[in-house]
Amino acid sequence: MASNVEKRKLKKILVISYNFPPEGGPAVQRVAKFCKYLRRNGLEVFVLTATKRAKITDPSLLENLENIKVSKTRDIGVLFRGDLKKVLRSYFPPDTAALWRLTAVKKGIRLVERENIDLIFSTSPPHSSHIVAEKIAKKTGIPWVVDFRDEWSNNPSFYKYASQLQHKLLEKRVLKSCSHIIAVTEKGQNNFEELAGTNNVSLIRNGFDQEDFLHLDAENGTVKKNKITFAYAGRLNELHNPVPFFSALNLAINQGNIDTEKFCVEIIGSVENRKWLNDFPRLDGIVNFIRYQPHPEMLKRLAAADALLLFATGMNNTEFFPAKVFEYFKLNKYILAILSQPGELWQVMDDYGKSYLARESIIEEIREKFVELYEECKSNKRVKPADDSFVNQFSREAQAKKLFHIMERSMGNSK
Incomplete structure (x- = not known):
């Protein structure tokens, strides 16, 4: 499969992000700006996100995303409330978005095949976005770049997680299966290199949009x-x-x-x-x-x-x-x-x-x-x-260019 991919030029990407505008808050800023500037770099950008009720909405974040093609699927996990939500997290790791995969994977595979997508980019948290991406990448055989806005097992809040061993196994599976890993801190970069046993990890910090x-x-x-x-x-x-x-x-x-x-x-x-x-x-x-x-x-x-x-x-x-x-x-x-x-x-x-x-x-x-x-x-x-x-150096535009070059290098590096 890799030899076939090597001949392809990067034209279309599928971005998998559980959170996306018009949802507001810090979880969407990074991915929205990546989409904006990757589109300006000439890529056709498709987004797969979840249909759910957002706690905060911010329509201003949709500016300059008019040419981004967004698909949504329902997360049935949002039907769980209170203690049931805690049960969901305990029995269906890695997080409360775990059941989104039931609708997202099938939709993602259809998108890749119908639109002839060249590469998948997933961002977390929630880390369920990577689980969805892993299954789509495995089925379609195209390269997959993962972006960790927060670390997983090295997150300061990890001590609170139930089933920590399951989390670590899922994390290692993601790190070993993807084509490239992106961290937002040098410490995170070093941690992921150690966990994945590879130096195929890049640093792209968060930033600002001029x-x-x-x-x-x-x-x-x-x-x-x-x-x-x-x-x-x-x-x-x-x-x-x-x-x-x-x-x-x-x-x-x-x-x-x-x-x-x-x-x-x-x-x-x-x-x-x-x-x-x-x-x-x-x-x-x-x-x-x-x-x-x-x-x-x-x-x-x-x-x-x-x-x-x-x-x-x-x-x-x-x-x-x-x-x-x-x-x-x-x-x-x-x-x-x-x-x-x-x-x-x-x-x-x-x-x-x-x-x-x-x-x-x-x-x-x-x-x-x-x-x-x-x-x-x-x-x-x-x-x-x-x-x-x-x-x-923290300009979102410059960071998106760095990401674009990482994606280009990842072509032919599917697993």
């Missing part, structure tokens, strides 16, 4: 406001834990480090984010929660802030880069980053040159960095522009 920033006023956020504003965008959870920051902010207030009448924090995202403030009544009115915003509106709010917040917490055996960090870089803002420990993310943040870095376990260190940045913002100095060569 065109998303064209509507922003270059001077936005530089005008003196009544309040110094620190902003955060995204969900809050164990890996994006605001408690160390809230604790440090509480301490700074108690020590009289800031004028609470002239300072506020905006947290943009799910309404569920508000529960993280329950143990900090003193911060009510200082920390404000804003419900999920369409991507363009979210960027406007971040651009209007004096500084941005980044939480990357709870890391143990790997590192996780919050996808928003690259849009933070493009916005040319000061960043207060609270991280688990010095490492890969710490180094990238330091290379940016306008980051104030602190470890999540040392509240006094967070307070000191916060007060230092607060005073910097209060001085109203103009922010020095970021180094273009550093920022532009």
